[in-house]
Amino acid sequence: MAVQAMKIALAGNPNVGKSTIFNALTGSRQHVGNWPGKTVEKKEGRLRLQGQDVIVVDLPGTYSLTAYSIEEIISRDFIINEQPGAVVAVVDAANMERNLYLVTQLLELEVPVIVALNMSDIARGRGLTIDAAKLSNRLNGAPVIEMVGNSGIGIDALKAAIQAVTVPDGTAAVHIGYDSALEREIAPLAQAISAIPELVRQYRARWLAIKLLEADSDITQRLAAYPALLEAAEAAAERIENATGDDAETLITDGRYAFIGTVISGALTRPREAIETTSDKMDRVLTHRYYGVPIFLLLMWVVFQITANVSAPFLDWVDGLVGGPVTNWTVGLLGAVGLSGTWFEALLVDGVIAGVGGVLVFVPVLMSLYLAIGVLEDSGYMARAAFVMDRMMRAMGLHGKSFLPMLVGFGCTVPAVYATRTLENEDDRKLTGFLVTFMSCGARLPVYVVIGAAFFGASSGNLIFGMYLLGIAVALLTGWALKRTVYRNKPPQPFVMELPPYRTPRVRDVWRQTWERTGTFVRKAGTIILATSIVIWLLMAIPTNSSGSFNDVAPEDSVFGTVAGTVSPVFAPAGFGDWQASGSLITGFIAKEVVVGTMSQIFVGEAEEEGVEEPAPTFVEDAVGIGTSFLEASVLTVQEVVNIVPRTVNIIPGVNMGEANFLGAGGEEDDTTALESALNQAFTPLTAIAFTVFVLLYTPCMVTVAAMRHEFGTRFMFYQIVYTFVIAWLAAVIVFQGGTLLGLGG
């Protein structure tokens, strides 16, 4: 039969494993993590059942279907307008009572509901006993399936249940009975609604009556064309309040929880003792009012030690690979086909390999960062970081929940902009969106790493840590200032957030996520960065005056050099007013990764011409070299992991713990890359820091700018572009001028 594919929706509270189940059903790879608010837009996938395809729609996680946040309206509209064949309600078995609240609302919408009791292993581990058959019975036969989404347990049963609902069996809808005072008013309202054909076509009468009594803001707006109905509902709500002393909404909420109470009584049994869970005990320390913030900072410090130092040996290894064998082989190959010395060789070697290769070198760094973030996310700590930061965020008129999008910004600013959707208040959302760009994203990290390695050696981790802290500080200050000007007189929004229990990070989840995020970076290298590299090479090959010809021109006389040279005086007060630095910053608007790529195209290209040609090693020498240097890198990585301990201990003043050194003195020292030594000539340590500060704060990349426009509008986007540029310029100038005054300019 050529019918339209059936749709199934996945609904559930935030952080109940919906994404995991979606992935298991559809075979796609959605981002999974242990904190609320990952799925901010609905996503679609395809599930193949016997004989038919089913479209699975993953709705954003919501606690309810009222009109409290954008996500709730998205979810509710989808169910009402698209009328999916069934809704799979994903319920956290270890947090059932609260999770079933959403289920009661789905039942009231009268769609077929399949309850997926996810994380049943955790529930059992906590001593809870669940009788799924009894639950299903109480829910009028709605299938209840016990699952452990991330090990695939129960997926087949869920598929079978979905297959079964494709054949409707006419089961009566579950009726949630309310207080008699309420029921007295629901009936006539529902009757009045039934008399209006346009409404009946779209809504269930009883559901709509309940929503009207709840004074649901979205629904009352949509029913503005029926003033009589709205008036009747208002009068009814008043009568209810007079009769019971309670308002209708409270009675409805209570009624739903009472229904849940009868559903689980006897079906869910819990052990008598052990009220305080392990997770609670961990929270005693990790969210402590005094230790909480220092612990958060310490964890961040360790994360950046890992990203800077542990990955450094592999960075050198990849760099050696790109600069040595890959370049040599390309040159050799081109020579063999007679293209040696042509512009094509220059394009490949100085353009593509220097540009794209210069960026790919940072794959180990980003993998380490994403791995560390993944572990923090999956363990449940990220939500606590928001809690711990609440006090500071409150000082600038936002609350801790705003810190979650900012943490997402450590990975990439684009998802951070979208993550602001989890905030209920539109002003908070805009303000947070304005701040997320100051959270240093993964693409900016390579700049710190290069500069750190070139100027600060083993303490480059401190430079990186400092940059991240500076980003947070500028964000907090900006928030503080905006809250006192643009967003004045707006009281802080109430802060309520669910905290997931701590758990041991799952290797598979963390790895998948690291891989996915690193993959995005690599794909970018193959597309946008490749294209930019070629364009920049061309612009650097085309002369602007008669002093050179195509592919034979001094860089500063090329189109690129001329344009960058025109802009460069702007940066003179900040200490990096040469055309090379400006050029890298201009290309950084395309993608922040490109800054380093451009730098290696400009600086290394120049350096090579001055360098002495070494005899090229043979293919075999190269191949052997790759192997031995990889082993060396592995040893050095282990050494750096070990050294995190003494370096952390050494933060305490007066303590000096020795560091391990596996490969003997200076194993790493002579190992500076070509770019690093070129930078050493172009920058002083002070101008290097000013440059890094500028990169941290200046205008985000064009993808972020587009996301800003999409979420907050064109005007907001322009404010953002101008503000970030001005702040970055000011900060860089302060660093350079201040440093010079203090005599650090040498």
Added chain:
Amino acid sequence: MSNRRASDEQFAGTYPLTCASRGETVVLTEIRAGDRLRKRLGEMGLSIGMQVRIVQGDLNGPVILAVKNDTRLAIGHGMAQKIVVRRLEGEA
């Protein structure tokens, strides 16, 4: 006012959530908030008459509550001040 009050006369032994100490189990007696927020809290499992345990308490900062046995909710300081509770009888 539509606020639900446990009783109109001053309820002996009630105090704001911020003053509750860690490990204590309390009963919610009043939520001084607008309709919208109260509804939201209700959906998250916080309504009058409900028992909650204080997992992390703080006079000047946010608190963590154990709600409906298995749910852990972080509540901002401002809101914690508006939630009035009474110590559960029989508890230490």
